[in-house]
Amino acid sequence: xxxxxxxxxxxxxxxxxxxxxxxxxxxxxxxxxxxxxxxxxxxxxxxxxxxxxxxxxxxxxxxxxxxxxxxxxxxxxxxxxxxxxxxxxxxxxxxxxxxxxxxxxxxxxxxxxxxxxxxxxxxxxxxxxxxxxxxxxxxxxxxxxxxxxxxxxxxxxxxxxxxxxxxxxxxxxxxxxxxxxxxxxxxxxxxxxxxxxxxxxxxxxxxxxxxxxxxxxxxxxxxxxxxxxxxxxxxxxxxxxxxxxxxxxxxxxxxxxxxxxx
Numbered sequence: 001x002x003x004x005x006x007x008x009x010x011x012x013x014x015x016x017x018x019x020x021x022x023x024x025x026x027x028x029x030x031x032x033x034x035x036x037x038x039x040x041x042x043x044x045x046x047x048x049x050x051x052x053x054x055x056x057x058x059x060x061x062x063x064x065x066x067x068x069x070x071x072x073x074x075x076x077x078x079x080x081x082x083x084x085x086x087x088x089x090x091x092x093x094x095x096x097x098x099x100x101x102x103x104x105x106x107x108x109x110x111x112x113x114x115x116x117x118x119x120x121x122x123x124x125x126x127x128x129x130x131x132x133x134x135x136x137x138x139x140x141x142x143x144x145x146x147x148x149x150x151x152x153x154x155x156x157x158x159x160x161x162x163x164x165x166x167x168x169x170x171x172x173x174x175x176x177x178x179x180x181x182x183x184x185x186x187x188x189x190x191x192x193x194x195x196x197x198x199x200x201x202x203x204x205x206x207x208x209x210x211x212x213x214x215x216x217x218x219x220x221x222x223x224x225x226x227x228x229x230x231x232x233x234x235x236x237x238x239x240x241x242x243x244x245x246x247x248x249x250x251x252x253x254x255x256x257x258x259x260x261x262x
């Protein structure tokens with residue numbers, strides 16, 4: 001009886017140990033996943049394509065980084081206005097979606113190194129003799145931009161610049177502004193470089209970018225929880241490798257027809 005009892009106990013312990021190992025494995029597998037929070041309506045950084053799949057420049061970067069880390073990646077659409085709460089609560093592990101690095105955000109998030117400048121630049125129709133080498137060259141021009149955007153805010157603050165232009169036209173989106181530019185209704189568009197260059201990649205014969213920066217330049221980074229230094233450093237390390245071997249530049253050229261990363 002003692003032998004039978006001992007054998008039963010051994011079987012119970014073995015089953016328990018096996019179940020415990022399975023649980024540990026499940027936890028380890030779960031820990032490998034990186035959940036990326038994003039606004040899924042921000043082309044070309046992250047957006048849903050015609051198949052309802054999330055694609056974009058930042059998506060490709062995050063996928064490659066996760067692949068090199070040997071981790072699964074999940075992209076989770078969130079209310080972008082609540083991004084800090086989503087990150088802090090642990091519902092997402094990283095915010096990677098054209099996020100401006102600011103001193104205020106640094107108080108609540110742990111940022112990567114900057115990987116891209118967020119600039120407002122000038123776009124003109126291809127083949128048109130429009131020389132704009134500085135803000136002063138906007139004088140006398142009909143200029144378009146998106147209503148409610150960074151450029152409108154800049155024009156509002158700089159009344160002398162705004163008053164020097166023949167007219168400023170505000171559009172509900174940049175696509176409409178670019179169409180008017182192509183049709184000769186305006187002389188130039190001032191707006192987000194990332195959106196403009198993405199448009200150029202789809203319409204290479206219609207408009208071109210002028211390397212003239214209007215207003216202040218901010219920088220994009222991807223952000224982690226303040227106490228998640230280990231994950232931040234892991235991702236930063238492989239991202240640095242991606243930059244060094246040309247992968248980041250290649251992904252940029254895919255989405256913007258040019259490497260505009262740092």
